[in-house]
Amino acid sequence: MLEWFSNLDSVWKYCIAGVGIIAMLALAIWVVDAIRQMVFRSKFHEQYGVNLPHSVRIKRYRHEDDPIGTLVLRFPYWSAAKRDGTRDQRTKNTTICYQKSLIDIGPWGLSDKNPLVMYRIALDLRAQGHAVGYCQEEKIKRQSVMEQVNAQRSATSVANIVAQFRSQPTDFEPFCADVFRNLGWSAEVTPPVRDGGFDLKLYDPHGVSFIAECKCYEPTHRVGRPIIQKLQGANTTVGARGMMVITTSGFSRDAVTYANQVGVRLIDGDMLVRLCAQAFGESDAQPVPASTFALTRNDIMQHIPADMWNMF
Template sequence: MTDWRTALLRRNKRRKKSNGVEAIVGGLLALFFLGIVANHAGAVFGLLLVLIFMAVGAVILRSSLRKHALAALLEKAGAAARQHMEALLRRRAQLVRLDPYGKPQAEKWSKELDYFVQQHLKPALTAAEQVTLSRNREEVLKAIEVQVAAASATQNPFAKFSDHFTPSEFETFCAETLREHGWDAQVTQQSHDQGVDVVASKAGHRVVIQCKLYSSPVGNKAVQEAAAGRAHERADFGIVVSNNRYTTAAEQLAKTNRVLLLHYRDLSNLDAILDRHANVAS
């Protein structure tokens, strides 16, 4: 073999050996870089997981803090309601009315609750509590209503007469007294009462009542209003109920107009009084 051929063969062998080494080195380098990428991908994925857990944790924490703040606010609202329960019971009894179909009408009572929260609860709250109130106002109003409604089932604010009654409270007191004795009694809308404060019915009797909370004897005007109300409502009797006595003129006018003049204590015995007057009339 000539020298040049021998040199060529040797050079090819060296190239093959060099290419093998380069392939091995290239493979090792590729594996190294892939490892780096894989390591970085794991780090990025881990970072994403951390961020996701942090976001979820923040949402859970915020929700937990808001629930805690709401619970504290509801407790404060409950304490305010308990402090003013007697007044709230009176207002509820006055403002919740039944429509002609027996369905409760609570719009005025809802406005009263909103007024209570705005004027009596909110000023006692911190700035943070006021923010919680703005987010959960309906829930707070509902909680107070549930509390007052539960109390009204066991406490009658008009069970006893009070010298401190307002005229509208006296009307509610008369209606509540009749209900306790089996009457279906409703306080009328004041703007459309036609001389009637309370309409009541029981066992075939239908009466209209004028409620007069007076510091002096009741005169003819009340009798005239009760007589007009009886005619308008087509009731059996018109009744004037008062905490005071009646003038002689009022008594005389009442006798000729089917109007009864009663003291509020007579309401518990109204059935017997009506039966007696019905028998006299017949």
């Protein structure tokens, strides 16, 4: 029996020694990796003039890649999520699934699970004169911005405005919002579903509230009285100080009479063109600066579930 305990004691000693060796190896690997990361960060800074946060992992490829960098933003998500991306409380053990955003430039590969950090690095690289291609989110924003700019530049006649939005009439509402923003107003587009009977919430430069309905019609079409009645009915709930209907066409005689009675401002196609001229001026003479396509923090946060925002 004593011999058995003696053998067991020896086994425990070997186990403890083995665990100690493994721990020392793990520590050695961690130290070597930390030193390697520090050296790589220093070399990256020497080459590109950008400091990397400690959360960013950096690796070096054997062969230098294309000098034009690539940026891929990836966003965290819940393993079980609702339609809006937030955590599904009905599912137990729901976890956050992190995806690493990536930058590859020259011989270097960078990664971090925080897309805001990686996008900041991409902007810093560009500021230092290094080429980093647009990520998918920037391409989408660029397309959206250029569509808005093209709409503004073509808003020199009713026919041009109608042609611009004929295939996508719902884009007319954001366009009208841009018109008022450029005139110094605050403008918000209501959701396309359950919009409450109006398309825009507006505040003039003095803070007076308005709601507006936007209708992109062919010039021969006339907006009738029912549209104005619907807007007036919506305002019984909203309580805005003013109301307006904006259209690319005109208004029926009955609609004009009723609008005057209830105090609704009417903006027809010709007046809209004049407002566009005031709002956008000679915008076609000015190139669109590349900074216009840069993502804001809010742009990036829209890709992250709302119940994770406090983590970023």
